Amino acid sequence: VRLRDGGLTVDAxxxxxLSQALDELSKVQMELDAERVARVEAEAGFDELVWSMSDAxxxxxxKGLVTRTNAATCALLGRPAEELEGxxxxxxxxxxxxxxxxxxxxxxxxxxxxxxxxxxxxGGARPVSLSGAVIRNRSGRIAGGVFAARDLTETQRxxxxxxxxxxxxxxxxxxxxxxxxxxDPVDALPAIAALxxxxxxxxxxxxxxxxxxVRDVVTGSGGPLLRRLEELRDRQHSAGSALxxxxxxxxxxxxxxxxxxxYPLLGVEVDGIRGAxxxxxxxxxxxxxxxxxxxxxxxxxxxxxxxxxxxxxxxVGPALGIAQLRGSLARHAAQAEARRARExxxxxxxxxxxxxxxxxxxxxxxxxxxxxxxxxxxxxxAMMRRQxxxxxxxxxxxxxxxxxxxxxxxxxxxxxxDLRTLLEDVVSTVDNPDRVRLELPENxxxxxxxxxxxxxxxxxxxxxxxxxxxADSPVVVEASHAGRIVRVGVIDHGPGIDxxxxxxxxxxxxxxTGATSTEGSGLGLYVTKLVVDALDADLRIxxxxxxxxxxxxxLPSVKAAA
Amino acid sequence: xxxxxxxxxxxxxxxxxxxxxxGIGWQVEEAERxxxxxxxFADGVHDAVVLDQSMPGLTGLEVAERLRADHPELPIVxxxxxxxxxxxxxxxxxxxxxxxxxxxxxxLALLRRLTAA
Numbered sequence: 001v002r003l004r005d006g007g008l009t010v011d012a013x014x015x016x017x018l019s020q021a022l023d024e025l026s027k028v029q030m031e032l033d034a035e036r037v038a039r040v041e042a043e044a045g046f047d048e049l050v051w052s053m054s055d056a057x058x059x060x061x062x063k064g065l066v067t068r069t070n071a072a073t074c075a076l077l078g079r080p081a082e083e084l085e086g087x088x089x090x091x092x093x094x095x096x097x098x099x100x101x102x103x104x105x106x107x108x109x110x111x112x113x114x115x116x117x118x119x120x121x122x123g124g125a126r127p128v129s130l131s132g133a134v135i136r137n138r139s140g141r142i143a144g145g146v147f148a149a150r151d152l153t154e155t156q157r158x159x160x161x162x163x164x165x166x167x168x169x170x171x172x173x174x175x176x177x178x179x180x181x182x183x184d185p186v187d188a189l190p191a192i193a194a195l196x197x198x199x200x201x202x203x204x205x206x207x208x209x210x211x212x213x214v215r216d217v218v219t220g221s222g223g224p225l226l227r228r229l230e231e232l233r234d235r236q237h238s239a240g241s242a243l244x245x246x247x248x249x250x251x252x253x254x255x256x257x258x259x260x261x262x263y264p265l266l267g268v269e270v271d272g273i274r275g276a277x278x279x280x281x282x283x284x285x286x287x288x289x290x291x292x293x294x295x296x297x298x299x300x301x302x303x304x305x306x307x308x309x310x311x312x313x314x315x316v317g318p319a320l321g322i323a324q325l326r327g328s329l330a331r332h333a334a335q336a337e338a339r340r341a342r343e344x345x346x347x348x349x350x351x352x353x354x355x356x357x358x359x360x361x362x363x364x365x366x367x368x369x370x371x372x373x374x375x376x377x378x379x380x381x382a383m384m385r386r387q388x389x390x391x392x393x394x395x396x397x398x399x400x401x402x403x404x405x406x407x408x409x410x411x412x413x414x415x416x417x418d419l420r421t422l423l424e425d426v427v428s429t430v431d432n433p434d435r436v437r438l439e440l441p442e443n444x445x446x447x448x449x450x451x452x453x454x455x456x457x458x459x460x461x462x463x464x465x466x467x468x469x470x471a472d473s474p475v476v477v478e479a480s481h482a483g484r485i486v487r488v489g490v491i492d493h494g495p496g497i498d499x500x501x502x503x504x505x506x507x508x509x510x511x512x513t514g515a516t517s518t519e520g521s522g523l524g525l526y527v528t529k530l531v532v533d534a535l536d537a538d539l540r541i542x543x544x545x546x547x548x549x550x551x552x553x554x555l556p557s558v559k560a561a562a
Numbered sequence: 563x564x565x566x567x568x569x570x571x572x573x574x575x576x577x578x579x580x581x582x583x584x585g586i587g588w589q590v591e592e593a594e595r596x597x598x599x600x601x602x603f604a605d606g607v608h609d610a611v612v613l614d615q616s617m618p619g620l621t622g623l624e625v626a627e628r629l630r631a632d633h634p635e636l637p638i639v640x641x642x643x644x645x646x647x648x649x650x651x652x653x654x655x656x657x658x659x660x661x662x663x664x665x666x667x668x669x670l671a672l673l674r675r676l677t678a679a
Contacts, residue, residue: 356574
């Protein structure tokens with residue numbers, strides 16, 4: 001190709017080459033175009049990627065002005081992308097966050113940070129996890145920055161729900177533990193109510209009822225809201241109230257998030273209740289009452305609280321039901337036991353009467369046939385008198401028992417009693433007077449008591465001592481006095497009372513283990529102890545170290561005469 | 563002379579039996595407890611034994627069972643206020659008649675019958 005006189009001369013060869021070169025050029029052009037198209041497309045892909053990311057993104061230039069944003073950011077901030085681009089990130093980010101690349105580098109040498117914070121959003125403040133990083137180009141110069149925020153509202157809701165579920169489980173677990181640890185589940189209710197108070201921020205009460213009659217109200221800390229619930233006790237009927245509907249089973253549970261003033265919630269007006277949950281306490285096939293949660297603010301109680309109340313009630317109700325069942329079984333067993341004991345007693349007393357009757361009727365027959373000869377009249381009379389006394393004592397003891405069972409108390413006739421005369425008389429009326437040795441001091445003071453009752457007490461102790469000791473061993477009656485107390489001891493040389501049995505001695509119908517073959521209703525010591533108590537005296541029974549048993553009666557002596 | 567061993571922990575019961583039987587010419591020996599009765603009983607001396615059931619130590623039935631083992635023909639009577647089903651059944655097995663207190667007249671009649679046989 002030659003350039004001449006401003007003209008262009010192109011030889012043929014050159015023309016071909018030129019044409020080839022132009023072809024080449026256009027190819028290169030096309031490739032460049034393709035590359036540009038591809039790059040544009042890639043950039044669009046990047047845009048799309050950025051736009052659709054779930055985290056809210058802000059890309060900024062080195063000055064901190066927003067160059068690019070995405071849908072999540074627009075949603076979080078409640079503004080369209082056009083409004084955000086070109087705005088300073090410092091305006092959009094929380095004040096404590098470095099909003100330009102330089103500020104970020106100044107605060108964080110690594111050029112990146114992550115924090116949890118709160119951003120203003122159209123729906124209110126939202127918790128976010130926010131991170132930021134400086135962007136550099138290939139040569140290492142600062143090209144801008146990126147901020148990414150992840151909305152934690154949902155996460156926090158889940159965490160909250162998990163925590164609430166966990167708390168509920170823990171509450172249920174502790175409720176079960178408390179119920180299991182209590183002898184009577186009712187004893188566990190105050191603690192369970194207190195747990196509910198604390199966990200729900202409400203005031204909880206267990207309303208225990210038979211049918212729709214409220215028997216008791218158990219609160220935890222209770223507080224002023226529940227103070228008036230006491231009035232529910234022994235209410236025959238709370239007709240028309242929400243409580244009644246729950247107690248009679250029409251409604252297993254109900255929640256009133258906003259209790260209108262005057263609403264018949266409980267049947268008594270409790271000032272200040274603005275929200276309530278009622279859940280029945282279910283047992284086998286009845287309801288033991290209801291669990292009540294109340295709040296002094298409306299809107300606090302809802303689905304979560306009714307669910308919790310029903311779950312707690314679901315544990316408390318059956319426990320109460322089982323305890324009630326167990327109680328009534330025990331009562332039935334005790335009644336049956338008492339009935340059996342009473343029958344045993346009747347048969348014991350009637351058997352005990354047969355010996356004196358045999359003696360008395362035998363002598364009557366002998367006297368009638370004129371055959372009592374060979375025995376002194378005095379001796380025969382003494383025997384008949386002795387057995388008559390025995391009959392009288394048996395009848396008296398039985399009547400005392402009947403009176404005591406009917407809570408009518410013992411009749412007493414107090415007076416001055418000479419112990420020596422009394423004891424000598426008692427000894428003469430026991431079955432084997434010869435085995436008894438009276439060892440009384442000369443100066444034994446008189447006592448203030450009831451002679452007939454003391455006769456009963458000592459006759460019983462002597463009869464026991466004779467019964468539970470060898471036939472040839474003596475029974476000693478000794479006495480001493482100190483101050484205003486006179487002590488009379490009845491000592492036998494039997495096997496001695498089993499220390500384990502001492503505590504049971506005075507129980508109704510108790511008979512010593514050695515007594516299986518010996519007559520006795522098991523009533524003697526029981527009535528004796530009650531008589532001694534009524535006389536303001538004291539009875540102690542102990543095993544003697546030397547063997548045998550000692551019964552000691554302590555009595556008040558008469559005031560020393562001047 | 564017919565000799566009777568009376569075993570009863572109640573002295574007055576023993577006395578009334580002693581007096582009642584003396585009227586018909588019997589001799590009565592007494593024991594207060596079952597163990598004492600087993601010691602005192604002598605074959606050929608005692609013609610019959612009257613036992614209380616409810617006594618400290620051995621019961622009347624227990625004494626009867628031991629006496630019966632060595633003396634199958636000995637007349638034994640249980641004379642007691644404590645005759646329940648258990649005692650009646652035990653006595654029946656041993657072939658020992660029972661008389662309930664206070665029926666002394668019936669006891670005396672039975673003793674006469676048993677020793678006459």
